[in-house]
Amino acid sequence: MVTQISQTQAVPLQTEAVREVVSYDPATGEELGRVPLGSAEDVARAVARAREAQKSWGTLSFRERGALVMRARAVVLEELEEIGALISREAGKPEAESLSMELVPTLDLMQFFARRSARLLKPETIDIGLYRFLGRSSKIVYRPLGVVGIISPWNFPWAIPLGEVVMALMAGNGVVLKPSELTPLVGLKIGEVFRRAGLPEGLLEVVTGDGSTGQALTEAGVDKIMFTGSVATGRRVAEAAARRLTPVVLELGGKDPMIVFEDADIEAASSAAVWGAFANSGQACASVERCYVHERVVEEFTARVVEKTRALRQQTGASEGTDVAAMSSERQLRIVEEHIREAVSRGARVLAGGARWKDAPERGTFHEPTVLAGVNHTMDVMREETFGPVLPLMSFKTEEEAVRLANDSQFGLTASVWTRDITRGRRVAERIEAGTVMVNEVLYTHGIAQTPWGGVKQSGLGRTHGRLGLLEMVAPQHIHVNRLARLHDAWWFGYTPEATRLFRSLARRFATGSALQTMLISPQLLRRLLDKRRRH
Ligand code: NDP
16 A cells, blocks of 8 residues: 555554554554555555656756755654654654654754755766867756655664655655655654645655565666665665666665774773664664774773663663663564574673563563673674674774774674874774774764765665765766857768878877877868868
8 A cells, every 4th residue: 555645644454455564662562553565556656656746846946845845844843752752662762862863863964955955966067178179068967867766774764764855855856765664654754744844745655565565666667766774685676676777775784893992082982882882772784783992901991881881771762761772673682682692602701781671561672782702703793783782892903903803894884993093093994894984983974964874895885865875866967068060070970091190190199188289280180170061
């Protein structure tokens, strides 16, 4: 079933034949609502509606589109508490994180793209070198793609799809969004916000469903797919897109390293490691999943990390003062348990946490924030994405070794380097294979609308956010103008012996890019142009 943006609440079943997705609160197991499970036909209808609505939307100015995004932003502000509570309940996270990690960054992103897209997508003149002297000029203009399909995960069910919706709309596209089956109500809320803001009917379609609905979207003939999720699903999406030659951006998993040098501010770095590993219960693609600490400070750093981890308050997301709340699903929780079990069976030591939270509500999916030592790169916890509240610590001796360990991974999303020596920080950052490397920071740059987000290696393809992300939402079109149209080109037909001689000179002189060299053959060139004009 397609849920149009006018449909805001979970939809009750109409007939037995309608398949549905049930949304649960992972902290309690309580049912939050039911939504239709979209079929391939529903997806096709949504794409057709978005395509129709895009025709006039694509002709609006950036100012007009931006005004609408700003109205949607005002709606978000009006409903800040309600939206924060919904995100917290459906994704299981502390309300503080719904505000700080989902709402604050997207409110900023909305104003940024609403105000800056015109400048970011301004037509650009290209310097075409010596061709300018032949009366030519070139420009790039950025055209909307048409309809962008967005397939998003459950871990940041608001911030990830909303950012992409805003960029796609500002670039003049229609959008079909397929939220995760674990967080469909948040996905529908995004549609509702834009409907209340007055977005044209059909321009943003939210189709709830499961993996089959996502698959249908990859096969529905959209003009681009923005996919965020696991490597395994990303590969399936890329295969389906390749069959239709649909361009695709893949924002996939991570196993992000944090390197702490001996001169780092250990107090700040240890707090950053604890937040970077356990915020959102460790379910962030950019979570700190591996921490390498210089041997001279590893003891002090570990002691502080353990102390700060034990001091975290674990409760349901709605409770006041919660630091760490639920994980999104039992499936994810089992991966965490398995990684810890495998590591411990091979010699790792649990310094804090290590098990499901024993005081959790009966059907709640909570895992304690866990610190591990004695780990190595043969263990899953150092190689595979854990995507849960686990912080493995390992020591190193030299800068070389730290870089080698950080790069010893199939992933390359983000990384962080901690040192008081910024020159060293930058030097090491440039040697790390990752889409983003932070010096003295962790995790948070997805929240900066101006900076690009995306990975290398198995962490994905393409970018979202910033100018590079906005460019993913447009088709660059090159417009080339010849102001001397009356002159025939020297390289057109009429391949006389003189012409062949001229082409040899072009190869030796014009193709050097040097104006001086080209001037030396200008009499030859002029003769050819005038001769061609005489012949026609
Ligand atoms: P999944 O890959 O399981 O799902 C992602 C989305 O794809 C969901 O909407 C899912 O639908 C949908 N989907 C499932 N099967 C298909 C299919 N065959 N074709 C098209 N779409 C499909 O990821 P998770 O939701 O479990 O998210 C966690 C993963 O996302 C982690 O690996 C994490 O690292 C990554 N991630 C990456 C980020 C980045 O920016 N690089 C940011 C956040 C997360 P449904 O849920 O309904 O099954």
